[in-house]
Amino acid sequence: MTTLLVTGGCGFIGSNFVRHLLATDPAVSVVNLDALTYAGNLANLADLAGHPRYRFVKGDITDRGAVRAAMRGVADVIHFAAESHVDRSIQDSGPFVRTNVIGTQILLDAAREAGVRKFVQVSTDEVYGSLGPDGYFTEETPLHPNSPYSASKAGADLLALAYHHTFGLPVVVTRCSNNYGPYQFPEKLIPLFVTNLLNDEPVPVYGDGLQVRDWIHVLDHCTGVEAAWRRGRPGEVYNFGGRCEKTNLELTHTLLELLGKPKSLIRYVKDRPGHDRRYAIDCSKAERELGWSPKATFDRGLTETIAWYKGSAGWVAGIMTKDYLRYYEKQYGQLA
Numbered sequence: 001m002t003t004l005l006v007t008g009g010c011g012f013i014g015s016n017f018v019r020h021l022l023a024t025d026p027a028v029s030v031v032n033l034d035a036l037t038y039a040g041n042l043a044n045l046a047d048l049a050g051h052p053r054y055r056f057v058k059g060d061i062t063d064r065g066a067v068r069a070a071m072r073g074v075a076d077v078i079h080f081a082a083e084s085h086v087d088r089s090i091q092d093s094g095p096f097v098r099t100n101v102i103g104t105q106i107l108l109d110a111a112r113e114a115g116v117r118k119f120v121q122v123s124t125d126e127v128y129g130s131l132g133p134d135g136y137f138t139e140e141t142p143l144h145p146n147s148p149y150s151a152s153k154a155g156a157d158l159l160a161l162a163y164h165h166t167f168g169l170p171v172v173v174t175r176c177s178n179n180y181g182p183y184q185f186p187e188k189l190i191p192l193f194v195t196n197l198l199n200d201e202p203v204p205v206y207g208d209g210l211q212v213r214d215w216i217h218v219l220d221h222c223t224g225v226e227a228a229w230r231r232g233r234p235g236e237v238y239n240f241g242g243r244c245e246k247t248n249l250e251l252t253h254t255l256l257e258l259l260g261k262p263k264s265l266i267r268y269v270k271d272r273p274g275h276d277r278r279y280a281i282d283c284s285k286a287e288r289e290l291g292w293s294p295k296a297t298f299d300r301g302l303t304e305t306i307a308w309y310k311g312s313a314g315w316v317a318g319i320m321t322k323d324y325l326r327y328y329e330k331q332y333g334q335l336a
Contacts, residue, residue, distance in 0.1 A: 002075050003029045003031060003074050003075055004021070004077070005031050005033060005074040006030050006031070006033070006078045007034070007061055007107065008079075008081030009030070009033070009045070010032065010040040010044050010045060011041075012183050012184040012185060012218065013218055013222070014032070015045050016218045016222050017078065018030050018048070021226065022048065022053055022054060029055075030054050032054065033057050039085075041183070041318075041319070043318060060103070061081050061099065062106060063106075064110070067107055067110045068113070068114075072114070076117050076118040076119070076120070077107065077116050078122065078225060078229060079104065079107055079120060079121050081103065082099060082100050082103075082153065083152070085187055086147045086150070086272065087272060089147055089152070090147065090148065093149075096148050100156050107119075108159060112163065117170060118172065118229055119160065119163075119169060119171045119172070120171075120172050120173075120174060120225060120228055120229050120232070121157060121173045122174050123153050123173055124153050124175055125176060125239065125241070126145065126147065127144075127145050127150050127154040127157060127175065128175075129145060129146050130276035130277050135280070136280045137175075137281050139239055143157075146274050146276055161173060171234060171235065172228045172236060173237045174237070174238050175237060175238070175240070176216060176221050176224065177213065177215065177240070177279060177281045178213045179216055179218045179221050180215055180218065180302070181305055181308075182218070182305065186320075189251070193252060194259070194309045198259065198309065200265070202266070202267040203255075203265055204267050204268075205248060205268050206272050207270075207272075209247060210277075211277055212245050212246070212278040212280070213251075213279050214241045214243070214280050214281050215298055216240060216241055216244070217242065217295075217298075219296065220240070221240055223292060223295075224238070224290070227290035227292040228286075231291070233289070239282060240281065241280070241281025242296075242298065243283070244298045245278075245280055255302075258306055
């Protein structure tokens with residue numbers, strides 16, 4: 001039995017990864033270390049509470065004692081835990097530096113002490129900055145983060161790779177484009193728009209809505225992270241993308257159509273400061289070296305995601321706290 005430490009396993013991507021791995025590999029057990037901040041939700045894995053190969057540990061990755069304790073008996077680390085929302089990093093960058101940089105450094109130290117076999121640093125394509133109308137991010141694209149969030153993730157990536165170079169820690173870094181799917185906190189575009197539209201509420205579109213993002217289903221990302229853990233070469237970076245570029249406005253119109261809602265629900269709001277114009281991923285290295293490729297078509301994945309949110313009203317209601325509603329009003333209250 002191989003025991004993995006998964007950090008941030010109660011978050012969107014982490015919880016989908018835990019579910020995927022426990023369902024597909026009976027030789028793996030998972031220790032889930034999560035601080036349960038606003039986006040970490042025990043309800044995401046509530047049905048696994050009694051699973052014989054799953055153990056939840058509440059703890060902060062910036063707490064050395066908690067990290068060392070969770071690391072005991074672990075063979076490998078999959079590091080998802082992060083503050084991950086650009087808008088919140090603009091409002092207050094402090095938690096992003098604390099969790100994403102210092103927390104990663106503490107995890108790396110503990111992994112060295114424990115002698116783990118593989119440390120997977122799960123990152124984002126946002127560390128590359130913004131593309132023009134042509135071209136793609138590759139693993140050799142220079143880092144040029146443009147938000148406090150992406151800067152903190154770039155710092156974490158560089159620390160992880162430095163631990164490989166300096167100490168020989170077997171680190172692999174993965175960088176992925178925009179995820180969508182079940183259990184995503186509704187501050188992100190797709191779940192935010194779906195939950196608003198289901199209640200006939202307006203959806204906030206930044207600026208002109210022509211920012212371009214590449215979309216990948218969360219399960220395709222999870223299988224990519226798994227492939228990087230199993231077959232990735234230490235010291236290497238692997239990009240994962242869905243080869244599915246959409247402008248935010250195009251995606252908004254698609255959601256309106258699928259949900260049968262009028263375009264009058266679009267509300268243009270003041271653009272995000274320093275908003276990157278375009279992201280696009282070249283994932284050919286991962287396809288070539290890891291034998292991975294995205295499987296979900298965007299049409300099918302989006303339809304299934306909408307159906308999940310329609311059928312998960314209780315989960316959504318549990319997210320809509322007063323703190324979330326205050327954040328929403330602060331972030332989107334100013335019309336363009």
